[in-house]
Amino acid sequence: MGASETNEARAVALHADVIVDAMRRGLELARRGPARGVNPQVGCVILAADGTVLAEGWHRGAGTAHAETDALSQLGPGAAAGSTAVVTLEPCNHTGRTGPCAQALLDAGVSRVVYSVDDPGQRSRGGADRLRSAGVDVSSGVLRSEGEALLGDWLTTARLGRPIVTAKWAQSLDGRAAAADGTSQWVTGPDARADVHARRAAADAIGVGTGTLLSDDPSLTARTSSGELYPTQPVPVVFGHREIPDSAAVRHHPHALVHLPGDDLAADLVGLHALGIRSLFLEGGPALISSFLTAGLVDEYLVYIAPVLLGGPHTALTDIGVGSISDARRLTVDDVHTLGDDLLIVAHPKGHA
Template sequence: MRRALDASAAVLGTTSPNPPVGAVVLDTAGAVVGIGATAPPGGPHAEVTALQEAGPRARGGTAVVTLEPCAHHGRTPPCTEALAAAGIATVVFAVRDPHPTAGGGAAVLRAAGVAVKEGTLGEEVARGPLRAWLHTVRTGRPHVTWKLAATLDGRSAAADGTSRWITGADARAEVHRLRAAADAIMVGTGTVLADDPALTARRADGSLREHSPLRVVVGHRDVPHGFALDAPDVLHLRTHDPDTVLAALHARGVVDVLLEGGPRLAGAFLAAGRVDRVLAYLAPALLGAGPAALADAGVGTIADIRRLQVDEVRRVGVDVVVDGRPDGAVDGAEPARASVARSESDGQTLRKGAV
């Protein structure tokens, strides 16, 4: 399952609106004979790719998959059919598919005489590569990660506005890997005017990574000519309403959003309850003055403080990363609470009730 998890992580950012699934096929002796991951929309699913690599060695063997194999016809046939046709004897999967149309593969496989085991590394998979997709199926909106870089006293820039670089090289390299795994990167117009960011995913040598997420600017002000985000491939949403922003991104098949600033946009998303994960890169440094990393988040008294459930605290180079979820955020490992679901195979939007 960990090898399947690694395969799914390798395709993050390339599969939406489909889930980034990983699959491993074992022969009857337990040897790995095939590994696959979800291709971009319209391409084969993870199980099919792994079965193709395994060939006849799959017969009588085991398929290990991060997500319950799909059981419906979309752009491609059901994976349950491919597994049964290949003679797979046992299917092990981590997370049950909550989608109302694509789900139910376990029952289909059992009816075809295939042994099924579910739940292996379920929480790890649900909070890993499948996190954003599960969230989108269960809420009908993209998953939003707010990434911030700040000093220990909460400053995102010095008093004169300079901010390069608060965090170290290792933290910045990690953020570029996060960008490459996201569907979209989002900033407000204030950040555009102050910093002129490119919002590209780059390597240490400055070259672009293979996957470039959608670059999104939010706000009514124009992006000046000559700025990096004054480009035809940039989506400019002239609104300040988080739900309007997320609906527009959802309509484009966006599942995973990286919110990078600025403080007012982050505050608006937090106040609206539309931040699902916080990644805080904290530098062991102090400024004492300058812009705060977060503006008004709808907290007027200590009773309304926005607390996080902390999943991890770790070192990245010289910096510390706090990874947490705001209280009330829908987690991928939680039971289904879907309202608007997106089809795993064909991207069709299915309404089940009010958002």
């Protein structure tokens, strides 16, 4: 290889290193934005032809400038012409509270766009194709695994178009959620209950049916073992048509109650997703969880099993549309935990990623 070829190869390698370094910086910037809500965390770095950083930006939350627009806003007219935009997520291609980032990059004269993760949104994706059709050099997949890890559940919910649904219930060894007289406090012990509350605190929303709400009057909060509220609380969601009394404990929740009819659970989930809810923690009762299960809308199961026998009619699930063993809803067990005297089985529908 001649000297000129060696220098050219080094220049290409250096350029690749510059792009990777800029993407790492973009991921750092993205983490400054809110981790929850309807929008993803996104960072952007604008590079000059020689690799100099011209501007940086990140998304600060719903209704604010997207990362690309935020970075471009720091440059004067024409300053971005011929530059490279390094973005952690494919530039969006739709108009919401803000305009499409793909068009903003075109208007600024950016000649190259490099991004980490493809946008899976039905409305927002397509920015890469729009840019390519206008003559912009576009490449993707730089630090993809890091980009996907950053986006986390936003990426999953964007692909699903709804929140991730976790169904939780506690039961006796013989599959009962309550004794014959209806009492259910407490089927499981304190270690299991503490685990439940920690998982509540990690969820965006917690859901119950009106039957459970009216019979048990739950507060739907996440509390520590000492009874104090966790710093983060799930939004309370109640499914069903029956009225919720003004005196209900859930009326005193730190977040406003979301009351949904429950007639079309898939549509209800789309509505929750539009509110920025990425994860829904279903607490019951058996009828509501069975309805979600039957509709194929449960992504994860948390089954707390106490070493007690109760008998009686109060089963943990109701009819789930299984008429024969061939119709059984098969699960894949992901983990088994011992919590005091109880067991926690974590599982997901077989064949469901």
